[in-house]
Amino acid sequence: MKVRVERDLLVESVAWVGRSLPSRPSVPILAGLLMEASEGQLTLSGFDYETSHRVTLPAQVSDPGRCLVSGRLVADIVKSLPHQVIDFSVDGAKALLVCGTSRFTLQTLPASEYPELPAQPPSSGVISSDVFARAVSQVAGSASRDDTMPVFTGVRMEIEGSTITLLATDRYRLAVRELEWEPDEPTVSATTLIPARALSDTAKAMTGSTLTLSLDKDAAGGDGLAGFAGEVSGGSRWTTTRLLDGSFPKVRNLMPEPDAIQTRVRIDTTTLVEAVKRVALVAERNAPVRITFTADGATLDAGNGDEAQASETIETHLTGDPVTVGFNPTYLLDGLHAIGTPIAHLAFVHPTKPAELTGATNLEEAPQTSFRYILMPVRLHN
Template identity: 50%
Template sequence: MRFRVERDVLADAVTWTARSLPTRPPVPVLAGVRIEADSSGTIQLSSFDYEVSARSQIPADVSEPGTVLVSGRLLAEISRALPAKPVDVVLDGTKVVVTCGASRFTLLTMPVEDYPNLPVMPPVSGTVDGDAMTHAVAQVSVAASRDDTLPLLTGVRVEIEGEKVTLLATDRYRLALRELTWTPASPDISTVALVRARTLSDAAKSLGTAGSVAVSLSTGAGVDLIGFEAAGRQTTSLLVDGDYPAVRRLFPDETPIHAIVSKAQLTDAAKRVALVAERNTPIRLSFSDGQVVLDAGQGDDAQASEALEATLVGEDISVAFNPQFLLDGLGALDTTFVRMSFTHPNKPVEFTGQESLDGEDDKGYRYLLVPIRFAS
């Protein structure tokens, strides 16, 4: 095998393909990136850990076709450190020689015959705008659990009905829902998938800038897979197995009390007040006519309070939140104002965004946060 490729092209492709390689692979070959040089002038780089696969195809000047398997992380580090000159890659016996300008590296190869077959990309189920996908996934994934002992809750539930896609995530303390539209391959498509939040976020960030992203789903036909493809890159992931809890019913049907506050002002004030909130201690928000008062700390501890202008509809109400969960919800909104809708001081609070004080809130994104009980 022998080929020449531009440094930046190689570095981007190797870095992207190697990004999900396991730190402690169950077998050594899974730490590798497979490089296939084709006589047609393309290089395909692949990685696979039995759950997530990645493929990247780039143009190259191929003198001799061939296939090798080398350490993915090492190749990524080397390719990023090379000078801005063409890179020559040559297979020499059991070693791969990488030359770029005056730099020369020799990498040991791994037995490519021991490398597992990559999963086949399912048929395309539809396409979605990359920017919309990236934004929607970021808004929802903040609420997904990071606790791997509860694998179901580390996933994002993807519900597809025709042209509408709904993303849902919860960690039991908050719940995020985002609706968006896409272009389905079949107008009557109706399916549900549970995708690891980490995998979904990674795919959205790395492929979302490509314009249009093709989404492929395979459910109920042996291996349950989701795949994403854009700009010469493909990634697949096994779906999370299990029944996701019925979380939609947690959103209240009616909210007799709601308050509207400037999102930027509330975010800044919450960050300041949270400086005195020790670990696991809440920020308290007290709403009354025309204002909301934020306070944290009590007794002999450091204390802070700040008052902001707010519009309140309904009776006065006080709630307390985990500071980080509150800031996560505010950060996911991209509107000028936040509407907080209440049913009871100890019941979950719904966060939605709106562009003006007297306008309607946008239900396309909803963030539900469980308050912390506090002593009266």
């Protein structure tokens, strides 16, 4: 095997494939990066039995072949090299990497023992990768990071025809995002639960192109697969991830019915973000920020009488009854960042019931409903 490849392309590709390499592999061979050279291209692959990454980039191949090397070591080496072409060759059990005056000799691993990567499921349709990445970023942050409850660490993907709905919750907040796509079958209907971290990493890595979404229709969880493929600058990327098994909670009943809403508040998003950040400085860990919404504005309070306290009043536009509610400041800020609009719209049924956060581009516009962030209030102590 003998290959010449651009340094910057290799750095980016190795870094992305390295995301699927386990830091503490159950089987040592999984720490390897599989390199396969064929006419005009180099393919890099990584697999941890849950997620697989594969990327193909252009290369000058004078001797086709394949080899397996330490993924972490190669990643560290290539990103430290000067911006020159890299020559990579294999001779027996040794691999030689040359860039300018730098030379590295690496021990190869037995490529014959590397597990076969799962096949990409058949295409289900395509979507703009930028739109998909934005939608995933809005939702994935609301998934739990507690691996003891796997079902909450995933993003539920519901597909009905040309509409995809993404949902994620950690039991304290719920994020829901609807977006359009182009399915291969106009009447397609499917529901899957994809690990949030894998989905987020994939969406970020495949921006700037049309993304092909592939779902294993024969398995809804456990042994099922979701696949993603896209063209990026310098090559093609594919990834698969095993779906999560388990029943996602019935969360749609948390979203307030329009007829039940008693209070609506419109507020400048940046103003609210900065006020929450300032007031939360005196809040103890996990303590809520208390917000009182009236016709005269919103007053934010945090702290208690024995410690530091903070209070700030900002301008708002209220319709309906005044309301006082407590929010976890981190969860509230996450939602305000996720809506991504100049105006935030809060809707309340009751101070003790979930509040709905949506966005608008101006004070006169109706709130956008393609993204909804449902936030559970924190009980306040008088």
